Amino acid sequence: MSPTNKLLDQVASWIQQLSPGARLNAQRVKGTDEVQLFYEFVGLARTSKSNSYRPTNVGFGLTYSLPILVACLAAPTGSLLLIENPEAHLHPQGQVALGELLSFVAADGVQLVVETHSDHILNGIRLAVKGIKLPANDVALHFFTRSLKSGESEIQSPTVLPDGRLSNWPNGFFDQWDRSLDALLE
Secondary structure (H helix, E strand, C coil): CCCCCCHHHHHHHHHHHHCCCEEEEEEECCCCCCEEEEEEECCCCCCCCCCEECHHHCCHHHHHHHHHHHHHHHCCCCCEEEEECCCCCCCHHHHHHHHHHHHHHHHCCCEEEEECCCHHHHHHHHHHHHCCCCCHHHCCCCEEEECCCCCCEEEECCCECCCCCECCCCCCCCCHHHHHHHHHHC
16 A cells, blocks of 8 residues: 555554554545545444444544544644644554554654553564664653652653663553553462
8 A cells, every 4th residue: 555645544544553443434424624534443243234333432542533533634843833642542553553653653743742551662663763763852751659658749851762771761651451460479
């Protein structure tokens, strides 16, 4: 498939990355300047004549991520995007894909400030760095914690290395999986 400059085509392509089998369908509302959006799903057994669903009838992950995709793909070089919790309601596979998209957008000269609680988003970014799609020095990570003793906020800033690894892994920084696994193995 050849690359396209059409925003709708780019968004539709990334929707498939976030949720394999999902298709975006925008239809003009006759006699107006408006469009109606539908999602279609490939591979589902048809129980009715229509395989089109309104955004209110699909998972929140698709509808929540759509404006993020549009903002990222429409942002001109030199712009600044602030994104809060882009991972909301997405499957981990979709979160990794979204992390990679954020990396591609940053590599194209858009400055992103992303607040996330997702190790999958972080791993998507780290994979892009390892795959030489985003220079490691173009990524800054900041991990905020609050001292229970003083109430003061503390900031740690591990560096992403060219191989995608981190210079250090702060305590409490996406390590809940390891803690839970250790407890299960005891």
